[in-house]
Amino acid sequence: MSAPAPASASPPxxxxxxxxxxxxxxxxxxxxxxxWGTLAFGASVIALIGFLAAQLVRASHPALKQFGWSFIxxxxxxxxxxxxGVLFAIYGTVVTSLLALAFAVPxxxxxxxxxxxxxxxxxxxxxxFLIELLAAVPSIVYGLWGIFVLVPAxxxxxxxxQARFGFIPLFQxxxxxxxxxxxxxxxxxxxxxxxxxxxxxxxxxxxxAQREAAYALGATRWETIRGPVLRSARSxxxxxxxxxxxxxxxxxxxxxxxxxxxxxxxTSLFSPAYTLASLIANEFAExxxxxxxxxxxxxxxxxxxxxxxxxAIARLLIWRxxxxxxxxx
Amino acid sequence: MTxxxxxxxxxxxxxxRLLANGLMWAGTTLCAAAALVPLGFLLYYVAAQGLxxxxxxxFTHLPAPVGEPGGGMANAIVGTLILIGLASLLGLPVGILGxxxxxxxxxxxxxxxxxxxxxxxxxxxxxxxxxxxxxxVVVPMHRFSALAGGVALGxxxxxxxxxxxxxxxxxxxxxLREAALALGATHPRTVFKxxxxxxxxxxxxxxxxAIARIAGETAPLLFTAFGSxxxxxxxxxxxxxxxVQVFTYAISPYQDWQAQAWAGALVLVTIxxxxxxxxxxxxxxxxxxxI
Amino acid sequence: xxSDSLSPRSHQTAPxxxxxxxxxxxxxxxFQALRGINLAIRERQITALIGPSGCGKTTFLRALNxxxxxxxxxxxxxxVLLDSEDIYQPHVDVVAxxxxxxxxxxRPNPFPMSVFDNIAFGPRIHGLARGDELDALVERSLRRAAxxxxxxxxxxxxxxxxxxGQQQRLCIARLLAVDPDVVLMDEPCSALDPISTLRIxxxxxx
Numbered sequence: 001m002s003a004p005a006p007a008s009a010s011p012p013x014x015x016x017x018x019x020x021x022x023x024x025x026x027x028x029x030x031x032x033x034x035x036w037g038t039l040a041f042g043a044s045v046i047a048l049i050g051f052l053a054a055q056l057v058r059a060s061h062p063a064l065k066q067f068g069w070s071f072i073x074x075x076x077x078x079x080x081x082x083x084x085g086v087l088f089a090i091y092g093t094v095v096t097s098l099l100a101l102a103f104a105v106p107x108x109x110x111x112x113x114x115x116x117x118x119x120x121x122x123x124x125x126x127x128x129f130l131i132e133l134l135a136a137v138p139s140i141v142y143g144l145w146g147i148f149v150l151v152p153a154x155x156x157x158x159x160x161x162q163a164r165f166g167f168i169p170l171f172q173x174x175x176x177x178x179x180x181x182x183x184x185x186x187x188x189x190x191x192x193x194x195x196x197x198x199x200x201x202x203x204x205x206x207x208x209a210q211r212e213a214a215y216a217l218g219a220t221r222w223e224t225i226r227g228p229v230l231r232s233a234r235s236x237x238x239x240x241x242x243x244x245x246x247x248x249x250x251x252x253x254x255x256x257x258x259x260x261x262x263x264x265x266x267t268s269l270f271s272p273a274y275t276l277a278s279l280i281a282n283e284f285a286e287x288x289x290x291x292x293x294x295x296x297x298x299x300x301x302x303x304x305x306x307x308x309x310x311x312a313i314a315r316l317l318i319w320r321x322x323x324x325x326x327x328x329x
Numbered sequence: 330m331t332x333x334x335x336x337x338x339x340x341x342x343x344x345x346r347l348l349a350n351g352l353m354w355a356g357t358t359l360c361a362a363a364a365l366v367p368l369g370f371l372l373y374y375v376a377a378q379g380l381x382x383x384x385x386x387x388f389t390h391l392p393a394p395v396g397e398p399g400g401g402m403a404n405a406i407v408g409t410l411i412l413i414g415l416a417s418l419l420g421l422p423v424g425i426l427g428x429x430x431x432x433x434x435x436x437x438x439x440x441x442x443x444x445x446x447x448x449x450x451x452x453x454x455x456x457x458x459x460x461x462x463x464x465x466v467v468v469p470m471h472r473f474s475a476l477a478g479g480v481a482l483g484x485x486x487x488x489x490x491x492x493x494x495x496x497x498x499x500x501x502x503x504x505l506r507e508a509a510l511a512l513g514a515t516h517p518r519t520v521f522k523x524x525x526x527x528x529x530x531x532x533x534x535x536x537x538x539a540i541a542r543i544a545g546e547t548a549p550l551l552f553t554a555f556g557s558x559x560x561x562x563x564x565x566x567x568x569x570x571x572x573v574q575v576f577t578y579a580i581s582p583y584q585d586w587q588a589q590a591w592a593g594a595l596v597l598v599t600i601x602x603x604x605x606x607x608x609x610x611x612x613x614x615x616x617x618x619x620i
Numbered sequence: 621x622x623s624d625s626l627s628p629r630s631h632q633t634a635p636x637x638x639x640x641x642x643x644x645x646x647x648x649x650x651f652q653a654l655r656g657i658n659l660a661i662r663e664r665q666i667t668a669l670i671g672p673s674g675c676g677k678t679t680f681l682r683a684l685n686x687x688x689x690x691x692x693x694x695x696x697x698x699x700v701l702l703d704s705e706d707i708y709q710p711h712v713d714v715v716a717x718x719x720x721x722x723x724x725x726x727r728p729n730p731f732p733m734s735v736f737d738n739i740a741f742g743p744r745i746h747g748l749a750r751g752d753e754l755d756a757l758v759e760r761s762l763r764r765a766a767x768x769x770x771x772x773x774x775x776x777x778x779x780x781x782x783x784x785g786q787q788q789r790l791c792i793a794r795l796l797a798v799d800p801d802v803v804l805m806d807e808p809c810s811a812l813d814p815i816s817t818l819r820i821x822x823x824x825x826x
Binding site: 030031033034035037039041042044045046048049051052055056059106107108109110114115118127129130131132133134136137139141142144145149189192196221222225246249250252253257280285296297304307308311315 | 365368375435
């Protein structure tokens with residue numbers, strides 16, 4: 001208890017008592033309501049995910065029950081006769097995405113190396129900024145550009161490839177432009193900024209001490225990068241690539257507009273095909289019958305599982321290397 | 330005259346190493362340039378094809394009947410605004426309050442689970458979210474609706490808003506909080522009146538980033554808001570939106586509609602790029618979030 | 621690769637000046653870290669720089685093998701003569717310079733590779749040895765750094781699995797593998813325990 005203050009300055013007993021009352025009850029209640037309130041909102045995300053998975057499973061149950069494993073092993077997709085197997089869509093998804101990576105990873109990694117290691121300081125920010133802006137462009141705009149600009153542009157390329165290398169099955173089939181190659185190209189442009197930005201972060205996270213050790217031994221820039229820098233950044237870069245794969249797999253609009261939408265396993269680069277996402281986008285609105293809808297939800301479920309698995313692997317790798325740089329997929 | 334140091338120069342692999350080094354320089358510079366080319370191409374075409382079709386009618390008229398020239402996307406533009414508003418009603422509270430929880434109390438297992446779920450959610454393809462909301466909202470209501478579209482977009486906003494809110498609230502220095510607490514403020518009051526105020530610029534830009542992301546989304550709207558050729562502001566009816574309208578016109582066989590699709594794309598890209606660029610610029614260097 | 625004919629050591633009996641520093645000034649942007657330093661450093665001797673922290677010892681050391689070049693906004697004035705030739709002249713091959721004038725840093729910085737690959741890094745890029753010769757070179761370097769006995773069974777293990785003192789000796793071995801004329805050591809023991817410090821002092825005396 002403190003010494004009594006001069007009468008004019010000390011608060012009346014009534015006020016001190018009311019202070020105590022509030023701190024014992026009122027503030028405590030406010031604090032607890034705050035904590036539980038925000039917790040409820042935060043935890044709703046967990047519930048959301050669970051709910052999402054549950055709904056998909058429930059709605060796809062009829063089709064999955066009827067077809068069992070053949071749902072993902074059969075490529076027979078015939079709404080009229082009630083046969084549903086999504087193998088062709090899985091194939092289309094995986095192949096276009098991998099092809100997209102094949103185009104995007106070398107260029108993206110090269111650009112990341114340029115930005116992280118070689119570019120003059122004044123150039124770094126603007127160029128990274130511009131490349132990352134590519135990621136903000138909506139998918140539909142890529143699709144628009146795809147059908148009206150890219151496809152006409154690659155028709156002559158496809159024709160040339162067929163003329164020169166037509167004996168390889170990859171380059172057979174009518175070179176209309178629309179098909180696997182177009183989809184892969186559009187996807188590669190869409191994932192390029194992700195690969196570049198994330199690889200750049202990973203490269204910049206390599207400690208300067210590593211580089212200095214290499215320089216002190218008389219290494220050139222390239223030898224330093226090829227040795228310790230890439231070695232340190234390796235798992236992070238792999239994580240970035242896998243994350244980009246996850247994005248490519250889930251891409252819908254741009255792919256739908258250039259892939260040709262044919263429910264068959266494509267036999268060449270020029271064939272039209274389907275991805276899981278474009279299948280759903282194309283057929284859902286006019287789906288005929290319960291089973292058809294259920295099968296499409298089943299396709300959505302397969303897509304969900306695929307993306308979750310891919311993203312989980314990727315984040316594990318990136319998190320470990322960059323020590324917590326958060327990445328938005 | 331050969332100097333002592335020059336004497337060391339003809340090492341066995343000198344020129345090879347220099348060559349490799351030079352090739353690397355050239356190669357990576359080319360890659361960086363190559364990475365910029367698509368952006369240039371894209372923007373050029375969108376502008377070149379879209380600008381001619383932009384006129385006042387585009388912003389004020391409804392779509393003309395199929396096959397007839399003229400008309401505009403007024404309903405789609407308004408529709409997009411309505412959808413963004415609805416989405417924000419869902420996405421902002423959950424995102425910001427959830428972000429507050431993570432920043433203030435989130436060091437425990439529950440916090441980890443929330444972050445993990447948000448990360449998973451951000452990786453779910455937008456079309457899958459559309460299907461989810463279809464089952465959740467459209468089916469019970471027996472119709473497509475703006476509400477459903479808003480819910481779908483709102484769900485997509487949550488991870489972005491939550492993540493940026495958490496990060497920026499964390500950045501507010503402890504000394505500020507302690508000053509407020511020492512003055513007798515309760516925890517909630519500290520957060521709402523002091524911390525959020527300090528972080529508000531960042532949180533707002535996080536919100537802008539999230540809005541930029543959902544404004545251009547088409548897939549989740551295909552089976553929720555569905556789209557419409559008519560003027561509508563009712564929440565329980567299908568509603569037009571810019572991305573869906575662009576899609577419908579783009580795949581149509583009509584020249585006029587295709588031209589309008591480009592115009593719509595131009596408007597979309599302009600809005601989205603301005604929002605994204607502003608948001609990124611405002612938080613440059615402060616946030617560790619990538620893309 | 622024969623080194624005796626290139627080394628001044630074999631020709632002279634009295635130690636000559638390896639480095640002659642003339643009017644060396646160094647700027648980090650606007651801040652001047654070194655002012656007009658004049659110094660001669662003899663070969664085959666240990667020369668120690670002592671001074672209060674922040675006085676520019678590290679900066680000076682790094683100027684001797686042009687490690688300061690990698691810093692943005694750094695400017696060097698004056699001349700540093702290595703064997704009577706100014707290393708700051710434009711035509712000088714920095715890569716070759718750094719091989720001849722090696723550096724050990726304050727904190728050990730082994731590469732994220734195996735012990736063997738760490739030591740072999742230098743010889744490999746300079747093309748000094750291959751195959752069996754390389755193995756022998758690695759062993760020789762590790763012996764000179766007094767580390768061979770401790771790692772000879774762990775050559776393929778990651779260098780990061782070694783203790784701090786071992787890592788620093790690894791860095792020294794890595795340096796010795798390229799056979800430098802001069803070794804610059806920037807407080808190499810400041811991050812280490814006393815026993816490792818003694819060991820490294822012994823290496824230096826050799």
